[in-house]
Amino acid sequence: MAAATTSDGALTTADGIPLKASLARAERRNRNRALLLVTPLFAFILVFFLMPIFDMLTRSVDNTVVGSVLVRSVPVLSQWDDSSGELPSEAVFKAMVLDIQDGRETRTIGKVGTRMNYEKSGMTSLFRKSGRRAKQIKEAPYKEALIKLDKKWGDINTWRLLKRESDAQTLTHYLASIDMRFNDSGEVVRQPEEKQIYINLFIRTLKLSALITVLCLVLGYPISYLLATLPVRTSNLLMILVLLPFWTSLLVRTTAWIALLQKQGVINDFLVGVGLIGDDGRLAMIHNAIGTVVAMVHILLPFMVLPLYSVMKTIPPSYVRAARSMGATPWTAFWRVYVPNTVSGIGAGGILVFIIAIGYYITPALVGGVSGTLISNFIAQHISVTLNWGLAAALGSVLLALVLALYILYDKIVGIDNMKMG
Amino acid sequence: MALPTYAGPLERTWYYAFRTICGLIFFFLIAPLVVIVPLSFNAVPFFTFTQEMLTLDPAGYSLKWYQDFFGNLNWHGAVKNSFIIAVFATLISTTLGTIGALGLSRAEMPMKTTVMAILISPMIVPLIISAAGMYFFYSKIGLAATHIGVIIAHAALGIPFVVITVTATLVGFDQSLIRAAYNLGASPTYTFFKIIVPLILPGVISGGLFAFITSFDEVVVVLFVGSYEQRTIPWQMFSGIREQISPTILAVATLLIAVSIMLLASLELIRRRGERLRGITPS
Numbered sequence: 001m002a003a004a005t006t007s008d009g010a011l012t013t014a015d016g017i018p019l020k021a022s023l024a025r026a027e028r029r030n031r032n033r034a035l036l037l038v039t040p041l042f043a044f045i046l047v048f049f050l051m052p053i054f055d056m057l058t059r060s061v062d063n064t065v066v067g068s069v070l071v072r073s074v075p076v077l078s079q080w081d082d083s084s085g086e087l088p089s090e091a092v093f094k095a096m097v098l099d100i101q102d103g104r105e106t107r108t109i110g111k112v113g114t115r116m117n118y119e120k121s122g123m124t125s126l127f128r129k130s131g132r133r134a135k136q137i138k139e140a141p142y143k144e145a146l147i148k149l150d151k152k153w154g155d156i157n158t159w160r161l162l163k164r165e166s167d168a169q170t171l172t173h174y175l176a177s178i179d180m181r182f183n184d185s186g187e188v189v190r191q192p193e194e195k196q197i198y199i200n201l202f203i204r205t206l207k208l209s210a211l212i213t214v215l216c217l218v219l220g221y222p223i224s225y226l227l228a229t230l231p232v233r234t235s236n237l238l239m240i241l242v243l244l245p246f247w248t249s250l251l252v253r254t255t256a257w258i259a260l261l262q263k264q265g266v267i268n269d270f271l272v273g274v275g276l277i278g279d280d281g282r283l284a285m286i287h288n289a290i291g292t293v294v295a296m297v298h299i300l301l302p303f304m305v306l307p308l309y310s311v312m313k314t315i316p317p318s319y320v321r322a323a324r325s326m327g328a329t330p331w332t333a334f335w336r337v338y339v340p341n342t343v344s345g346i347g348a349g350g351i352l353v354f355i356i357a358i359g360y361y362i363t364p365a366l367v368g369g370v371s372g373t374l375i376s377n378f379i380a381q382h383i384s385v386t387l388n389w390g391l392a393a394a395l396g397s398v399l400l401a402l403v404l405a406l407y408i409l410y411d412k413i414v415g416i417d418n419m420k421m422g
Numbered sequence: 423m424a425l426p427t428y429a430g431p432l433e434r435t436w437y438y439a440f441r442t443i444c445g446l447i448f449f450f451l452i453a454p455l456v457v458i459v460p461l462s463f464n465a466v467p468f469f470t471f472t473q474e475m476l477t478l479d480p481a482g483y484s485l486k487w488y489q490d491f492f493g494n495l496n497w498h499g500a501v502k503n504s505f506i507i508a509v510f511a512t513l514i515s516t517t518l519g520t521i522g523a524l525g526l527s528r529a530e531m532p533m534k535t536t537v538m539a540i541l542i543s544p545m546i547v548p549l550i551i552s553a554a555g556m557y558f559f560y561s562k563i564g565l566a567a568t569h570i571g572v573i574i575a576h577a578a579l580g581i582p583f584v585v586i587t588v589t590a591t592l593v594g595f596d597q598s599l600i601r602a603a604y605n606l607g608a609s610p611t612y613t614f615f616k617i618i619v620p621l622i623l624p625g626v627i628s629g630g631l632f633a634f635i636t637s638f639d640e641v642v643v644v645l646f647v648g649s650y651e652q653r654t655i656p657w658q659m660f661s662g663i664r665e666q667i668s669p670t671i672l673a674v675a676t677l678l679i680a681v682s683i684m685l686l687a688s689l690e691l692i693r694r695r696g697e698r699l700r701g702i703t704p705s
Binding site for chain 2: 027030031033034035036037038040041042044045048049050051052053054055056059219222223226238240241242243244245247248249250251252253254255256257258259260262264265266269298301302330355358359360361362366376379380383384389392393396399400403404407411
């Protein structure tokens, strides 16, 4: 557009609008157009991905079961002073009896029992039994009748537990996910020895992921170096050996490792065949941590090789030659000149492999046995087997926080814009 | 990296040792895939080479696991579902992803980094967490155990790949081509289909292929969001490995390896075409 000048000297466009205003309008229009293009995509991710994640996060503190079933007792119970050392009043007992009777009708009382049982064993049976028999209690005194029905109603700790878990939000699941719990008097204490599993599980997940990452680096570094230094034609051919596993279904690769590693599998048969081990001495290489590590190193190795390769490709060979010509030994030239130049690749590949490894589910579930299962397997188990969704959500949130921290680190080192594939 | 003529004996030894080590690592990468292929022709239901197979006796080989695969209704349904779900998920993620990437690579786009980070998050969040969240949330809105639910879930997982590849293609995109088209009187729609689309097509196709393979290979989300009715090939393989492990799975695995070889080949062709279009000699 041709710029013209008005009488007062300001630049305008051909149709007399000041240039500044015209520019602002054009920029606004462009911005709106960009926003318009991104909006459908953003909305889709927001509704179908972020909201589910958010839903899971709220579930980790959600505790509405008790309050929604025991509608009469929870309000009156909240007025009871649980440090008084006395049982709640008759009114609370009456409300509880009516709630249990209603809960029996609507078949919801069992849910309360299940929920309470996560905190203290014996609660499922208490509520089931009370549900069955509470209809016999028709008149006051409700207190004596209920205690007669089950002694646990006479235990002040039962009521303390109920009062504590009647809030709509709870931290119990988070405490459970780090092996802590509320004791009877409501203090935060460590779980008894035999119930401390999650901290160890997190440590094991981190340890195995670190081991897998280190092994991927040890195996990936030499071949990336070879691929980056060979003539293009040869390296492209060898690259197929990295890309083909990368593109093959991970279930196919896991299946392959089952065929190779199991007791009657290819490797054991080979070792027996050449006489290295006896038929009764077959190695247990699967359904334990070894199986998980071997299969996952194989699956994640391409994620290490590809970033390393793309970094190494940019290092001019003259650097190492210069170092050599100035008297460095091959080792010094490699260690002091080449390796420092690949640090960004090591960082990118390492974090990528580590992030994928700590959240891995399928392979550990199939070849991990007991000692090779990771935190994801427990999350899955709590969702589909034990149905303790609150704990699953809490464990998931802890895992998510870990991964996001690493993601931010990855962004700092590599930048998500620089993420490349294939 | 040819061995220099001045290399001493130690360097020579290391040179060959290094190549041997690399050879072994490549062997580690490719051997499991190679082993599966002959094992899938096993005449007996074992996951190992029998004496007959090793002596190349025809009696040791059979096609019965392939027959089982092609004659089994469980697998039929799985193959059908896999393709239906992957195709629709790819369509959704490629369309939304490409349009979004066009907006994201405009200089005027506000809060670009934040939006990009959010759009890429499905790739970063561990699958088990996505699957758990989707399971809870999709049950609430009635999408759990439906084909549409699984398709939407897979589309969300595929979007980051499309966004990344298409924005990468757009980095080298010459914006003045669009202005030139407008200048010559082309309408925005005409410019889009005649100028923009042909140039970014390689990026769109490879992004689409990534999205397709993501859905085709995905099992955690299907396990949680789907049910038997939505079983895909990986779903069927997963439950097969868990329950009664039969060499049919090896036959399926062999077929899937063939699929991935085809995918790899088409990606390579697209890459070469893209380089040719930009005037780079294909390497």
